[in-house]
Each structure stands twice: as structure tokens, then as C-alpha cells.
Amino acid sequence: MTAKIVVGLGGGEGESRALTYAKKMAKLIGECELIVVYVVEWSPYTFQTPEENAERHKRREQEIEAATSRVVNPAVEALRGEGYSARGLVRHGDVADLLEIIAKEEGADQIVVSRTSKEGVLKRVFGSSTAHLVMHASVPVTVVA
């Protein structure tokens, strides 16, 4: 049976560390698929102007296109080039919630994310996405420092 590892990418410098660790794990496991996920931060409960609403679908398509072409595809192609089994996903929503949902949907064995250094005041008060994921995930989570 093929093992699956969900790798969360955030577009920052930490993700190469997350990918490096995921590759190491995949090599150790042997038959393993890497699912590279990029989450566009989005909430259904924000406030927008009518004009932003009218253009929302167009913006969403642009966001998916940008994340796919700039982050996910290069990562997936690089992994495949190195002989790994890999595919990519781009979703809108809350990072922690979505990584957990995707892990469940895909029947993944593990989630790998990197620890980001961009933790603002709000994150200090309410906890970071990484901390939220670690607390609530139903599969093991590896946070790469």
C-alpha cells in the first residue's frame, strides 16, 4: 500500500525545509506519494465592497493560477524530476483546517509543515496556524524548524 504525506507550502523560505524532510521520509518509507498543498488564506466571513464581490470569481481564478504556476507546479515537477511520486493541490480557506481536511480526504499518514517566523501579535494571542494544526490534526504532524 502506498503511504501518503501531505506537505503544506506557504510560499516562504521554510518550505524547502519541509520538502527536504518530506523527501527524506518518502525515501525511508519506499512506496510513498507526496501531496503538495498550497492554501490561499481566505475566510467566508470578511467584509467586502460590492465591486470586490463582483470581481471575486476572477480574482479567485487568478489566485489559483498564480499559486499553481509559481509554487505548486515547480515543487511537484522538481519532486518528479528527482524520482518521487508527487501531485499538487491549491485550495482557499484556513491553512490548519484545510491541511487536516485534505489529510482525511486523501487518507494521508502524515502532515509535514515548516514553522514560519512570520507570527504577528494576533497569532501570539490566538495561537498560530501550525499550533492549531498540531492540536487538532487526526494524523501525526511534523513541524520542521
Add this chain to the structure above:
Amino acid sequence: MNKIAVSIFAWLFMSAPMALAQDAQSIDQTINETFASATGWFVNLIFAPLPGTSFPWIVLWLVVAATLFTFYFGFIQFRAFRHSIQLVKGDYSDPNDAGEVSHFQALATALSGTVGLGNIAGVAVAVGIGGPGATFWMILAGLLGMASKFTECTLGVKYRNEYADGTVSGGPMYYMSKGFAERGVPGGKFLAVLFSVFCILGSLGGGNMFQANQAHAQISGILGDYPGWITGLLFAALVFAVIVGGIKSIARVTEKVVPFMGVLYVTAAIVILLVNFDHIGWAFQQIFAGAFTGLGVAGGLVGALIQGFKRAAFSNEAGVGSAAIAHSAVRTKEPITEGFVSLLEPFIDTVVICTMTALVITISGQLLIDPATGNYIVEGSMIKTIGDTSGVALTSAAFASAFSWFPYVLAIAVILFAFSTMISWSYYGLKAWTYMFGEGKATELVFKIMFCVFVVIGAAANLGPVIDFSDAAIFAMAVVNISALYVLMPIVKTELNSYLSRLKSGEIRKFKH
């Protein structure tokens, strides 16, 4: 068709920008005189009373429509209330659609266009003239208006235009032209152009000049009197930055602060009501007694009823058609779901927020009662108040009786509400404009710049006749829109029956449990 629209529009508004070039001192006089003579007949026609009464026919038009829709859709506002809340919470939202406009966002956007001066100043006017009894009729009109919103917003989504680049344009003008054609009824395009003309005028007037004017009144109330064009230029620069410059951050700040102000306003009202807990029963007694007897107000029962109905219509815009433009951006496979969500709008705006204002004014004791008769003391057509206040000042005084600092918060709230209403109406006007003159950057820019110019005019002058005219234009939108809703309501009924049967059978299911 477009040529007719252009000439009607040019005839009606050519005089205003021309007046700008004249001496600043004479601007308001010139505009007042030009508008009064050119548009007085229109204002009189829209607000004409029914023969032998003082009841404006337009108010009856809105209430009869709302009542008819309520019966036609089987009291949908009550039957679907719970389901509407579930939709807003996202219980039925497909996770694969994440990133699109959510039902919550469409509702919040539409609300920021309607919650505003109507809830603060309008209610005070209603209670100040019609007494607490006006509140009863206002709530009733709000509840009935939910059915009108449901009808127009469902059609708004169903018949919107979706363009190749992914943007959307929707609203009454689209359901008039497409829906009429689909039903084989002639005249859809004519109504659409007529609606667009009134929508542009309403957007420049009630959705712009009136707001700028009231915002200046609030700011000068705090800082002392100074020329209105300064406020006008400041507001015009901000509006310009948002709608022309595309500086989203200003709009985002406003869109975030406005709901906060709304919540703060309602919280303050609840606190005042809780502190005066022992008076709530008395206040409701005044509302019910006043609704059927008038308690001495001018016009008695009818006086209270007219004020209640009129201010509810001004406040929640149900039947006007503006909300159909705001709600049409939602990407849903089921247009009826947006109708369900939109029916919460008159509930929040009128049944909750307006009622809070009315209760606080009643409980605060600002309205003076004759101890001998138990009736309100009436001077002219107004109820006598402590300090002879009316409008925003009456609401302000009522809240200040509990929190002395509240007038400052209220002044900021009024200014922010005015700004967010302007941003919303600039979009409604723009959609009507592009419907008539075509989509395109240059066409849009012409309207946007004109909108900013009218911000300055609105803040600078005391534009009584212009305000009357712009209010009349907003209500004229309702005349055209409701006529179209009568023709198209069977389409909504088909959508409703189909949706409800699929919901019952489990074909439409919840994604969240």
C-alpha cells in the same frame, strides 16, 4: 433605446455640473432654483397623497407589494428564516466553492449599503412625528419587506450577466430585459432603461449628496461651523481613491469598522434597555397603544402608520431594487438561496436596529407627555422633545441620557455609515450606467468622476429640492422594479418549489454538520 436614456439623463442633470463653474456663493441657490423648477412636478407626483388623505401613494405601493409577495410565497420570511441563517453560516456551502463570494459576504455588503442614516435619523423622525406607535408599523413593514427582498434578490442572481473574464453584473435592469423576454412579455428593455435612469439619479442623490450633506452636518457639529466644500473635497478624495484609484485598503477599513459600529450601536441600545428594564413593558405599551390610537400625535393612528411605513421603506429599501444589484455577485447554483439570505436584511435593518433606536428614544423620556391626559405634547406636527431636538440630534440625546460620551461615537458612526453607503451606491449607479452606456473603462470613469463631483456639491450646499428629488428617484426605482416583480414572480415561485422539494428529498444536503 440608449439615445432616449441619454437625453432623459442629460436633461435632468445637465444643470448641476454647470452650476459648479459659477460663484461658490450662488451654487446652492442656483441648484435649488433649477432643481425646484425642473423637478418639482416629479417629486410631487411620487410623494402625492392618496385622494382625501395625507397617505403618500408610493408608501402604499411598497406595502401592498410586500403584502402580496408575503401571501404569494406563503409567508416565506417566516418559513425560511431558519434555513436562511443556515445558509449564511455556510452549512450548505460546497467546500469546492471556497474563495468565491460567500452568502455572508453578500449579506454584509448589502447591509452596509442600507444600514445608515435611516436607522438613526429616519427612525427619530418617525417617532418624533408619529410617536412610539410608528414603531409598530415600522416593524410590520420590515417583516413584510422581507418578502420583497426575497423576490428581487432571487431574480438578481438568476438573470445576472457573467462575463468571460469572470466578473458579473446583475440587478433589476438585467432581470427586466432577460426575464420579460423569457416570459414573452414586451417592454422589459424600456423598464430596464427607465430603472437605470432612476437608479443613477438615486445614486447621485440619496446615495451620495444626501450622505455627504449629513456627514458634513455631523462633522461641523463637533468641530464647529466651517465651509461644506472642505468636507466635500475630503470625502470626494476618499471616494475617488476607492472607486477610481482602486485603493481597497480604505474600503476594507470602512467595511470592517461599519459592522463594528453597528454592533456597538445595538449593544449600547441593549445596555440602555437592560438598565431601564422596568420601563420596557411601559415602552411596548406605548408602542401598541400609539399604533392604534396615536396617543395624541398629529394624524392619530394614520399619522403613526404613515411615519412607520415610510421610514421602514426608506431604511431597508425593500422593493427598490438596489439590493438585487448587491446580492447578484454570489456564485451559487441555486439563485433562490440568495433570496433566502437577503430576506434577513430588512429583519436586521428594520426589525432589529430601527426598533432598538425607537425603544431607546421612547424609554429615554425625550418625548414629552402631558401628565393630565397621558398623550404626547404636539407642537405643529412634531412631538415636543427635551431641548427641541429631532432627527440625529434626538437619537443622540436619547443615547446621551444613559452614556454622556455616546454622541461622539454616534457622530463617527454616522460619518462612517455615510461613507459606506456612498461606496455601495456608487456601485449601484455604476451598474445602471454601464447597462445603458456599455461596459468599459472609459465609460465607467466618466460616471465615477461625476459621482465624486456630486460628493462635493452635496456637502457644500443646503440642497432641499435636490434631496427631495433624489429621494423621489429612489422611490421611482421601486415603481419600476415592483412592476417588473409582479410580472416575474411566477419564475421565483417555480424556483422556490423546485428548491424546497429537493431540500425535502435530501437532494440538496448540508456540507457542515
